[in-house]
Amino acid sequence: MSVLVYVEQVDGKFKKSVFEAVSYAKAIADIQGSSLTAISIGNVGEAELKELGKYGASKVLNVSNDQLKNFVNQAYASVIAEAAKKENAAVVVLSNSFSGKGLAPRVAVKLEAGLVDGAVELPKLDGGQFLVKKTAFSGKAFAITELTSAIKVIALNPNAFGVKESAVEATVEAFSPEIKATDFTAIVKEIVRATNKVSLPDAELVVSAGRGLKGPENWGMIEELANLLGAATACSKPVSDADWRPHSEHVGQTGIAISPNLYIAIGISGAIQHLAGVSSSKVIVVINIDPEAPFFKVADYGIVGDAFVVVPKLIEALKAHKG
Numbered sequence: 545m546s547v548l549v550y551v552e553q554v555d556g557k558f559k560k561s562v563f564e565a566v567s568y569a570k571a572i573a574d575i576q577g578s579s580l581t582a583i584s585i586g587n588v589g590e591a592e593l594k595e596l597g598k599y600g601a602s603k604v605l606n607v608s609n610d611q612l613k614n615f616v617n618q619a620y621a622s623v624i625a626e627a628a629k630k631e632n633a634a635v636v637v638l639s640n641s642f643s644g645k646g647l648a649p650r651v652a653v654k655l656e657a658g659l660v661d662g663a664v665e666l667p668k669l670d671g672g673q674f675l676v677k678k679t680a681f682s683g684k685a686f687a688i689t690e691l692t693s694a695i696k697v698i699a700l701n702p703n704a705f706g707v708k709e710s711a712v713e714a715t716v717e718a719f720s721p722e723i724k725a726t727d728f729t730a731i732v733k734e735i736v737r738a739t740n741k742v743s744l745p746d747a748e749l750v751v752s753a754g755r756g757l758k759g760p761e762n763w764g765m766i767e768e769l770a771n772l773l774g775a776a777t778a779c780s781k782p783v784s785d786a787d788w789r790p791h792s793e794h795v796g797q798t799g800i801a802i803s804p805n806l807y808i809a810i811g812i813s814g815a816i817q818h819l820a821g822v823s824s825s826k827v828i829v830v831i832n833i834d835p836e837a838p839f840f841k842v843a844d845y846g847i848v849g850d851a852f853v854v855v856p857k858l859i860e861a862l863k864a865h866k867g
């Protein structure tokens with residue numbers, strides 16, 4: 545019996561959320577007194593694969609196959625399920641990332657496993673029960689879910705557990721599962737990056753703005769602040785609906801759900817539909833002219849002030865700090 549964790553790569557590199565998923569899976573393996581195996585799909589170098597040992601993966605299955613160079617949901621799910629069977633895995637962990645959200649249910653179906661997505665804590669083993677806390681109702685509540693199946697699939701919310709080192713020597717093993725033509729009904733032929741900016745779902749820092757900014761011509765200062773911080777930019781729904789910003793930046797219930805370490809909300813009221821996508825951010829800073837704006841209720845730090853005064857001052861201070 546073991547724990548298996550899927551480690552998603554981008555251009556041959558692992559993101560922080562991967563090390564977090566490995567740390568979480570290692571903690572489950574420790575609870576169960578079992579070992580942790582990671583499965584990597586795509587072309588990743590030996591040194592990068594061995595990095596996973598730092599977070600507790602003692603074995604890394606490496607599937608290096610040109611057919612799987614780009615992410616293909618069905619095929620990747622089949623490979624992960626095969627790896628789970630090979631490793632006799634009782635628990636399979638994935639990151640609840642954009643691709644993890646598509647993979648986890650497919651892996652669960654293939655393994656006839658129970659699934660918890662959006663997990664925020666380690667499972668509690670209570671009198672034979674296997675209980676996992678997860679977000680529910682777009683992050684407005686938590687649900688405690690019991691998994692009763694023999695194999696369990698858990699998709700961990702990014703930033704919910706943190707990265708924890710637990711160094712072991714990782715051995716890398718080539719893994720060549722049977723790949724079926726039926727798994728390739730949709731194939732990614734090429735990935736073309738839209739921009740070189742920090743990707744919003746993966747960003748650790750996000751600077752976001754709303755209708756309080758009055759118009760698209762005022763976004764220069766938001767981008768400048770984001771650039772200085774190395775942050776991604778986001779916006780509220782009406783802003784993208786009005787074409788002031790691209791729809792790819794719209795966060796919230798109907799937009800992208802994010803959980804960065806820092807979310808700076810400028811001129812955004814804090815409607816529940818907006819909060820649904822951002823409230824699991826670690827630290828929330830709100831800048832709003834209206835002291836009664838609902839966003840202040842969930843803010844860790846708040847500045848009551850005019851964005852057109854406060855943001856330039858922040859930019860000035862950051863420039864001075866950076867020298």
Ligand SMILES: Cc1cc2nc3c(=O)[nH]c(=O)nc-3n(C[C@H](O)[C@H](O)[C@H](O)COP(=O)(O)OP(=O)(O)OC[C@H]3O[C@@H](n4cnc5c(N)ncnc54)[C@H](O)[C@@H]3O)c2cc1C
Nearest residue numbers: 754755756780781796797798799811812813817818833851
């Ligand atoms: C089914 C449904 C789904 C939805 N999904 C989403 C979603 O995913 N994401 C989302 O964002 N919304 C969503 N909405 C819309 C949501 O209800 C709000 O209408 C929206 O979030 C409001 O955007 P806003 O805060 O930018 O604008 P407003 O509500 O107009 O608020 C602007 C804020 O800026 C402040 N302000 C004004 N001038 C300044 C200034 N100079 N400096 C500083 N502050 C200033 C104001 O005090 C105010 O708080 C959804 C709505 C529905 C019905």
